Amino acid sequence: MEEKVQCPVCQSAAPPCYIVHGSNSQYVRCPVCGKYEWCVEDDRDFLNMNQLPAYLAYHARDPKISSFYTTRAKGEKSYLFSLNDNREEDFFHPLYIDADIITSWYPKSFAEKIDLILLYIFNHTSHLGQSVHFSAEQLYSFLFVDRYEWSSSKYVLRPQNDLQQEGVFMLKCLAERKYIPDYIGLHCDHTQDITLMPSAYARIDEIQKNTSNGRNVLVAMKFGDDTKPLREAIRKGVQDAKYHAIFIDEVQHNDFITPELLKHIRDSKFVVVDLTHQNNGAYFEEGYAMGLGKPVIQLCKKGTQLHFDIAQKNTIMWASEDDIPELLRNRIVATIE
Numbered sequence: 001m002e003e004k005v006q007c008p009v010c011q012s013a014a015p016p017c018y019i020v021h022g023s024n025s026q027y028v029r030c031p032v033c034g035k036y037e038w039c040v041e042d043d044r045d046f047l048n049m050n051q052l053p054a055y056l057a058y059h060a061r062d063p064k065i066s067s068f069y070t071t072r073a074k075g076e077k078s079y080l081f082s083l084n085d086n087r088e089e090d091f092f093h094p095l096y097i098d099a100d101i102i103t104s105w106y107p108k109s110f111a112e113k114i115d116l117i118l119l120y121i122f123n124h125t126s127h128l129g130q131s132v133h134f135s136a137e138q139l140y141s142f143l144f145v146d147r148y149e150w151s152s153s154k155y156v157l158r159p160q161n162d163l164q165q166e167g168v169f170m171l172k173c174l175a176e177r178k179y180i181p182d183y184i185g186l187h188c189d190h191t192q193d194i195t196l197m198p199s200a201y202a203r204i205d206e207i208q209k210n211t212s213n214g215r216n217v218l219v220a221m222k223f224g225d226d227t228k229p230l231r232e233a234i235r236k237g238v239q240d241a242k243y244h245a246i247f248i249d250e251v252q253h254n255d256f257i258t259p260e261l262l263k264h265i266r267d268s269k270f271v272v273v274d275l276t277h278q279n280n281g282a283y284f285e286e287g288y289a290m291g292l293g294k295p296v297i298q299l300c301k302k303g304t305q306l307h308f309d310i311a312q313k314n315t316i317m318w319a320s321e322d323d324i325p326e327l328l329r330n331r332i333v334a335t336i337e
C-alpha cells in the first residue's frame with residue numbers, strides 16, 4: 001500500500017504529493033481539499049489559514065476535471081509545467097487563489113455558514129434520507145472550524161480537542177434547527193454520519209430559490225494582462241457596494257461559453273459588463289442576462305464606439321480605471337435594491 005502524506009491545509013492523509021525539486025511548491029491531491037498546488041514559502045499576501053481549508057473544501061474540483069488550485073502569484077507559471085516526464089492532464093489548468101478571493105467568498109455571518117453547510121451536505125448526498133460518512137478533517141473544513149491560532153506572527157495548529165468542540169457545537173446547532181437528527185456525539189475516530197432531515201430540505205429549497213437574491217455578480221469583460229487594472233477596479237466597485245464579483249476565468253479555465261458560465265449568470269442578481277474591448281463573449285453574456293430579465297450595468301471607456309443595439313443604454317463612461325470603483329459602486333447602490 002502507498003504511504004500517505006499529510007495535506008498541509010487540512011491535515012488529511014492524502015495520496016503522496018508531487019514535490020517539484022528546486023522549487024518551493026508541492027502538488028497535493030487531498031480527499032477533502034481536492035487538487036491544489038501549495039507554495040511553501042510565499043511572500044505574497046498571507047492567506048488566511050482558517051478560511052483556506054473551507055474555501056478548498058467548498059470548491060474542491062471533481063478529480064476528473066483537469067484543473068487545480070494554486071496559491072502561486074497570479075500569472076506566475078507553475079513549476080508543475082516543467083514536469084515533462086510526468087505530464088499529467090492535471091497540471092494544465094491552474095486556478096489562482098489569493099487572499100482577496102478567499103476572504104470575499106468566506107461567509108460573513110453565522111446564518112450564511114449554516115446555509116452553506118446544508119448545501120455542502122446536500123451536494124454529498126446521493127439519495128434522500130441517505131446517511132453520509134464524513135472524516136474529521138472534512139467535518140472541520142465544511143463546518144468552518146478554525147484550525148489555527150495566530151500567535152507570535154504565525155499560524156499555530158489549535159489542540160485537537162478544541163477543534164472537536166467547535167465541530168460538535170456546529171453539529172448541535174444543525175440538530176437544534178432540526179436539520180439533522182438529534183445530536184448524539186462523534187464516533188470514537190471523530191468521524192460522523194449525517195442525514196439531512198425534512199427541515200433541511202425545506203431550507204435548501206429556499207436557499208436555491210433565492211440564490212439570485214444572493215450577493216454574487218458575474219462580471220463580463222475581456223480577460224488578459226492588459227485588462228488587469230480594469231478587473232481590479234471593477235472588483236473594488238462591486239465589493240464597495242457589498243457584492244461579490246465573479247470573474248469566470250477565476251472559477252473555470254477556458255474561454256468558452258459553458259453551462260457553468262450560464263449558471264453563474266442565472267445565479268447573479270445583476271451582471272456587470274465592460275464593453276471597452278468589443279469582446280464577443282461580453283456581448284453574448286449581456287444578451288443572455290437581459291433575456292433572463294437581469295439588470296445589466298454597462299461600462300465602457302470614453303471614446304469607444306458601441307454596438308448600436310446597446311449604445312442607447314445608460315452606460316458608465318470612464319476615462320481612467322481609477323474612476324470606476326466609485327462610479328460603479330454608486331450605480332449599483334442607486335439601481336439595484
Ligand SMILES: [Zn+2]
Nearest residue numbers: 007010030033
Ligand atoms: Zn486537505
